[in-house]
Amino acid sequence: MTIKKRRKLIITIVCLILFILLFVTYIYLIIPLHGRESELSLYEFDKDLQFCEKYGFNIDITGEEYKILYLSDLHYLGLAIYDSKIDKNVKALVKKEAPDLIVLLGDQTSSPFNEKVYRHCVSLFDSFELPWALVFGNHDDDWHADKAYLSLMLRKSKYLLYLDGPNIGGLGNYFINFRYQEKPIHTLYLMDSDDNGVSLISKFDWKFAKHRLEIEVDRELLDWYEWAVAGNNTSSTIATHIPLLEYEIAYDNAEQNDTVLRGLRRERNDSYEVNIGLFDKITALKSTKAVIAGHNHKNDFAVIYQDVQLMHCVTSGFTTDGVDGIHGGTVSIINKDGTTTFDNVYYD
Ligand SMILES: [Fe+2]
Numbered sequence: 001m002t003i004k005k006r007r008k009l010i011i012t013i014v015c016l017i018l019f020i021l022l023f024v025t026y027i028y029l030i031i032p033l034h035g036r037e038s039e040l041s042l043y044e045f046d047k048d049l050q051f052c053e054k055y056g057f058n059i060d061i062t063g064e065e066y067k068i069l070y071l072s073d074l075h076y077l078g079l080a081i082y083d084s085k086i087d088k089n090v091k092a093l094v095k096k097e098a099p100d101l102i103v104l105l106g107d108q109t110s111s112p113f114n115e116k117v118y119r120h121c122v123s124l125f126d127s128f129e130l131p132w133a134l135v136f137g138n139h140d141d142d143w144h145a146d147k148a149y150l151s152l153m154l155r156k157s158k159y160l161l162y163l164d165g166p167n168i169g170g171l172g173n174y175f176i177n178f179r180y181q182e183k184p185i186h187t188l189y190l191m192d193s194d195d196n197g198v199s200l201i202s203k204f205d206w207k208f209a210k211h212r213l214e215i216e217v218d219r220e221l222l223d224w225y226e227w228a229v230a231g232n233n234t235s236s237t238i239a240t241h242i243p244l245l246e247y248e249i250a251y252d253n254a255e256q257n258d259t260v261l262r263g264l265r266r267e268r269n270d271s272y273e274v275n276i277g278l279f280d281k282i283t284a285l286k287s288t289k290a291v292i293a294g295h296n297h298k299n300d301f302a303v304i305y306q307d308v309q310l311m312h313c314v315t316s317g318f319t320t321d322g323v324d325g326i327h328g329g330t331v332s333i334i335n336k337d338g339t340t341t342f343d344n345v346y347y348d
Helices: 003-030 080-097 114-126 147-154 206-211 215-232 246-257 278-285
Strands: 056-061 065-071 101-104 132-134 174-180 183-191 235-240 288-293 302-305 308-312 328-335 340-346
Touching: 056 065, 065 080, 080 114, 080 328, 080 340, 101 114, 114 132, 114 147, 132 183, 174 215, 183 215, 215 278, 246 302, 246 308, 278 288, 278 308, 288 328, 288 340
Parallel strands: 056 174, 065 101, 101 132, 183 235, 235 288, 288 308
Antiparallel strands: 065 328, 174 183, 302 308, 328 340
């Protein structure tokens, strides 16, 4: 074989290997791991469904107060070299704050290795031997494993308070009811801000994606929220990933009147462009006193708008955009009378 022919053969083999590698990567990233829907614990919801405690969790407050640590946008990559910094800071914050419950506000990951990250989350947050809860963000199921698959993985946790929720679109709509001396005093509603099962490609433009949603899905979420509020009959907090549209005007007003409670808006709130009417429902029902969201990594503000505290949780991860020194979480105290306070906490 001449040198020229040998070189050609080597180039062909290298190209072939590269092609196979790229193809395998493509298959891994693009073909998602689907959870079996039949294994989800979704329940049939309609407005006439009789309310029952099994649709949520009960927690009895035994001390003077109950402390929740919210963490948001951890954005684990699934690569130890990057993730160890998040672990180290989360562990230190949990130790310092000594919460009774930890709530993850979505975008635990945006990595192709999302199922690996979820396995890591189960192991890390179970290691605190505390109850923890979560909502999905818009990026958790960007790659590989879908939410149904992640939901099945979450069942391996010993301490996680999580339910798939009603069959109304989205996954992980549920509530935690806090009781003092057996009397319900406050409820935390965990809501999936969802991407409504849009395709992987359109998800990269999630504003476009939202336009594709069937409005009926959102109406059902509002119906579910109203049904749950009537059933629980307490003051409440909503924990979700994407901020409501009203965050923007609420901050504008507070900034003008110099009434921002804490933190700053360092970037425009990336809310969905279609208003699903959740805020109007909140003000009409008068149960929810606070909404806490993640999603905008640079924002950590809280303002009062129409008697409702709208706030961003301090972002907790380091692998995407953020602001140096503005990383940590948000702490909430539930008092014995069901009132709540919130404050931002930052990593040391
Ligand atoms: Fe995020």
